[in-house]
């Protein structure tokens with residue numbers, strides 16, 4: 001099996017590279033290094049089953065592949081809002097290009113979609129039938145609407161060209177190899193706490209998220225790829241926390257003397273988010289197993305090592 005992983009040098013992509021390489025598959029890792037790091041996949045560089053290509057998915061590419069894991073797209077609000085037009089192009093053109101490749105080669109394509117397709121949801125928790133409440137013109141729209149059109153393209157390629165697609169709606173995922181500066185809440189809180197800084201809560205901290213550990217997420221992604229399901233299918237951990245609860249937990253684990261400061265809530269920040277994962281449980285026999293305590297300990301250990309290596313300044 002020849003696997004193409006777009007965004008393979010990123011947080012989730014590099015964990016997927018590890019799993020596929022460890023099981024002896026061939027992997028082509030494609031990335032433009034916008035938020036990905038060569039370091040994440042460096043250990044495979046001399047392996048004959050591994051190939052690394054610097055490429056931007058907004059441009060066409062011709063390869064012979066059997067499976068396309070289409071992850072290329074910045075995921076952190078800070079990064080995807082940095083150049084929103086580029087984010088929209090990556091989602092739209094990048095997905096068209098990968099679907100075109102899937103059509104030509106007969107490869108299966110898995111799209112890393114997101115819970116952001118539900119926007120700031122009026123329905124809680126969110127199941128796959130919910131159609132979402134997305135602001136089409138706000139600062140998150142480049143990402144949210146980008147992923148929505150990417151899903152649309154997948155189903156149109158399935159209907160028109162019989163492309164074998166898998167649409168996975170990923171809920172907030174955390175773990176080692178998140179970028180220390182990527183602005184997402186778990187990496188922000190842990191890095192702030194390790195450096196002895198105040199933890200920054202946006203808004204009143206009563207907004208909720210449900211955090212999935214990266215190993216669970218990757219196992220769900222692989223189960224979906226090897227299943228007969230097209231999705232869309234939610235993959236995430238349904239244990240829901242307020243952001244204040246998360247801050248308190250990180251403080252308890254790292255240094256109970258640390259303080260919290262409150263900053264303005266960014267525009268369109270979703271108030272609550274929790275996946276219904278009945279479909280994944282039933283169709284994929286998947287269930288997350290790493291709880292927040294264990295997952296945070298592993299992530300804190302990783303960021304402390306980064307600090308020792310002076311990756312975090």
Ligand code: NAD
Pocket residue numbers: 006007008009010011012013030031032033034035036037055056057058070071072073074075076090094112113114115169170171172173174
């Ligand atoms: P990430 O930013 O670490 O990884 C994205 C990767 O894509 C990076 O290596 C980046 O350099 C690459 N990339 C970006 N634009 C590109 C382009 N135009 N051409 C080629 N490569 C490009 O983010 P992540 O957390 O690993 O997310 C991976 C995928 O999963 C994304 O599609 C994201 O939308 C989706 N997702 C992630 C989460 C999460 O919580 N981590 C949640 C929902 C969805």
Ligand code: UDP
Pocket residue numbers: 076077172183184185186188189200201202203207209243265266269270
């Ligand atoms: N957040 C926060 N402090 C931070 C970073 C994020 O309070 O330093 C909040 C953010 O406003 C949001 C939640 O944490 O309500 C999750 O943010 P993240 O960027 O991780 O993911 P997303 O909003 O895309 O789910």
